[in-house]
Amino acid sequence: KAGVTQTPRYLIKTRGQQVTLSCSPISGHRSVSWYQQTPGQGLQFLFEYFSETQRNKGNFPGRFSGRQFSNSRSEMNVSTLELGDSALYLCASRTANTGELFFGEGSRLTVL
Amino acid sequence: ELKVEQNPLFLSMQEGKNYTIYCNYSTTSDRLYWYRQDPGKSLESLFVLLSNGAVKQEGRLMASLDTKARLSTLHITAAVHDLSATYFCAVDFASKLTFGTGTRLQVTL
Numbered sequence: 001k002a003g004v005t006q007t008p009r010y011l012i013k014t015r016g017q018q019v020t021l022s023c024s025p026i027s028g029h030r031s032v033s034w035y036q037q038t039p040g041q042g043l044q045f046l047f048e049y050f051s052e053t054q055r056n057k058g059n060f061p062g063r064f065s066g067r068q069f070s071n072s073r074s075e076m077n078v079s080t081l082e083l084g085d086s087a088l089y090l091c092a093s094r095t096a097n098t099g100e101l102f103f104g105e106g107s108r109l110t111v112l
Numbered sequence: 113e114l115k116v117e118q119n120p121l122f123l124s125m126q127e128g129k130n131y132t133i134y135c136n137y138s139t140t141s142d143r144l145y146w147y148r149q150d151p152g153k154s155l156e157s158l159f160v161l162l163s164n165g166a167v168k169q170e171g172r173l174m175a176s177l178d179t180k181a182r183l184s185t186l187h188i189t190a191a192v193h194d195l196s197a198t199y200f201c202a203v204d205f206a207s208k209l210t211f212g213t214g215t216r217l218q219v220t221l
Contacts, residue, residue, distance in 0.1 A: 033208070033209075035209075035211075042211060042213055042214065043200065043202075043209075043211035043214075044211075045208040045209065045210070048207055048208060055207055056206065056207045056208050058208065090154060090155065092155075098160050098162060099143055099160075099204055100145065100157055100160045101145070101157070101202075101209060102157060103147075103154045103155040103156075103157075104154060105153070105154045106154050
């Protein structure tokens, strides 16, 4: 069974640009969550999608947005990039029974 | 706002000895997870604890949950070098996980 797949794995952007990250969940999982990991702030929740609807959102500015498609694949977008957006962005899909989250390898974003 | 505290933040372990990591949280929840992260890698699920008194064991690791005390522990028995990594607890509340700060384990000979 394939795991959670994230693309791209690494990317470098400059301030002011925007970026789109993609996540394909484990087959059959309908819930997709996104987390940001930085050395200073640790792991922080961005948002969760279930059946194409945003079910929960963390405390991030509106520059961070996401969406989920009918096949459960999800994308997140960050506009007007700032240096502080440099981070590892992790996507996870959740099982329906235990609620356990399985994480992808992450997309490492560097903003110059 | 849910707070999740882990201690210690760093643990230097001698091979063969036993250690415990503590995870305290501030809001009632009966779902808690433990993850392992190796440098530069993603999060690997270790344990899912779904009720008060839950205890799970895998190899040299054992996790337990006391929802009344809002405390989970991760016990390491006879540490080996392969266990060197950062360990996170995460509390499931309001459909999101709130992670602890992580405990970096380093096993030395």
